[in-house]
Amino acid sequence: MQEVVEASIKTDQNGSVVSPKGFKADGVHCGLRYTKLDLGVIVSEVPASAAAVYTQSCFQAAPLKVTQESMAGGSRIQAVLINSGNANACTGKQGLANAYSMRRLCAEAFGLDEMQTAVSSTGVIGEPMNMEKIMEGIPLLKPDRSEEHARAFETAILTTDTCIKHTGVAFEIDGQEIRIGGAAKGSGMIHPNMGTMLGFLTSDAAIEPEYLQMALKEVTDTTFNQITVDGETSTNDMVLVMANGLAGNEPLHPGHPQWNDFKEGLGEVCKQLAMMIARDGEGATKLIEAKISGAATLEEARTAAKKVVGSSLVKTAVYGEDANWGRIIGALGHSGFSICAEKVTIWLGDLCLFSRGEPNTFSEEEAARCLQESTVMIRADLGSGDAEAVAWGCDLTYDYVKINASYRT
Structure with a gap:
């Protein structure tokens, strides 16, 4: 060996x-x-x-x-x-x-x-x-x-x-x-x-x-x-x-x-x-990094992470600096895997927004500061296993539409 x-x-x-x-x-x-x-x-x-x-x-x-x-x-x-x-x-x-x-x-x-x-x-x-x-x-x-x-x-x-x-x-x-x-x-x-x-x-x-x-x-x-x-x-x-x-x-x-x-x-x-x-996504102002932990399988973790950064509603919420964690829940909920809501915890940066199926009290001002960063960190623990994965995306802005509405011209 x-x-x-x-x-x-x-x-x-x-x-x-x-x-x-x-x-x-x-x-x-x-x-x-x-x-x-x-x-x-x-x-x-x-x-x-x-x-x-x-x-x-x-x-x-x-x-x-x-x-x-x-x-x-x-x-x-x-x-x-x-x-x-x-x-x-x-x-x-x-x-x-x-x-x-x-x-x-x-x-x-x-x-x-x-x-x-x-x-x-x-x-x-x-x-x-x-x-x-x-x-x-x-x-x-x-x-x-x-x-x-x-x-x-x-x-x-x-x-x-x-x-x-x-x-x-x-x-x-x-x-x-x-x-x-x-x-x-x-x-x-x-x-x-x-x-x-x-x-x-x-x-x-x-x-x-x-x-x-x-x-x-x-x-x-x-x-x-x-x-x-x-x-x-x-x-x-x-x-x-x-x-x-x-x-x-x-x-x-x-x-x-x-x-x-x-x-x-x-x-x-x-x-x-x-x-x-x-x-550098077209029209983007922020990088979004989503880290999923506690997934049952690696495939589940990778898919869930990409669902979060790929969600138009998550992307627009990040652009608008709105800590609407329901958008993250929505993305995770249709990832194609069975996720137990009562085991899920979600963070924005180090700020816990949702804990094991229950809304968490948090400071909107602190959440807004997290969303003003050039890199917005979203974490979710699914509470179902040991697999984890990371995905990256960007916010969705008005400029994305402008760029692609006239791409050929």
């Missing part, structure tokens, strides 16, 4: 997809959007193990189909090309041909194997891709390891986002420093399963594709799949991770004594990016 060695995971708020060894990135304006950067790329010095999770929408966009084909060939990827401004979704045979062309053009530009190149798109659904702009834009990409180039990439993948989203971690495995960095976009159509956003992670860890996929799937279930903004699932989105092995550690696998350290590091990056997406 191998000795388990614990590593200290250090979060790097300035971390990015170029933080791990051997990765470069860039972003440029190619004309798919009026003035904003709209074409980005990540390139690894060497082919990297790769893993991905994809939207469960029945209308998967053409770039996802092409990327899944690349991933099927041994799951080693050396570059991923991403555009914003056009989803290339529901665009028929021509859309698929355009996605293949994007893959080929990217591979040719950087001297790579086409089958080790992935593509991704985000933006308006149903519009033909302007391939002339893509062809003009790819030669403008000059991937580099600088922070400036990383910020350009993070900007190029955005749509209605109000800010870039990036983070990273560092820790030791086998005495070697391992880094994991990531960037994401997402603001609306966020209700992953998997997933309604784009997330790109890089690592210099040595790990085979099958184990990278195993780790990604596990951490996705507790991070990206636990956020919701509006209950809508997109056609395009995915999370893709590349690990090129340049850190020089012994290859990771479930029997490695520091396997859990790698999963913890990967999970921390995914969690931070997921929370950034939820906080």
Whole structure:
């Protein structure tokens, strides 16, 4: 039996997809959007193990189909090309041909194997891709390891986002420093399963594709799949991770004594990016975090947590700073599981609102202060078991309607 060695995971708020060894990135304006950067790329010095999770929408966009084909060939990827401004979704045979062309053009530009190149798109659904702009834009990409180039990439993948989203971690495995960095976009159509956003992670860890996929799937279930903004699932989105092995550690696998350290590091990056997406929900002013404890099963805890943060009535109550705990009760009550009302206790921050089936006397002023925080904490103990889970969402504001009422214009 191998000795388990614990590593200290250090979060790097300035971390990015170029933080791990051997990765470069860039972003440029190619004309798919009026003035904003709209074409980005990540390139690894060497082919990297790769893993991905994809939207469960029945209308998967053409770039996802092409990327899944690349991933099927041994799951080693050396570059991923991403555009914003056009989803290339529901665009028929021509859309698929355009996605293949994007893959080929990217591979040719950087001297790579086409089958080790992935593509991704985000933006308006149903519009033909302007391939002339893509062809003009790819030669403008000059991937580099600088922070400036990383910020350009993070900007190029955005749509209605109000800010870039990036983070990273560092820790030791086998005495070697391992880094994991990531960037994401997402603001609306966020209700992953998997997933309604784009997330790109890089690592210099040595790990085979099958184990990278195993780790990604596990951490996705507790991070990206636990956020919701509006209950809508997109056609395009995915999370893709590349690990090129340049850190020089012994290859990771479930029997490695520091396997859990790698999963913890990967999970921390995914969690931070997921929370950034939820906080930046279209029109949002507050992040909502719901922690469910005392659930009979993990599935029950996860579902109940997402019900709370996904409830339009909870979201509007948070926006209006109204401590109407009946909204939370309503969300929990139709979570699809048998919940005993007499065992449930609910808190807003540290303020108990409802205790084991009975209303609790509380200060409305103190409750209002809790609701004025940038992160509103809701906790519920279901009193039925030991399982717990967390989910993240945001408040629902007038601006959400304004943004989505004129998305195409």
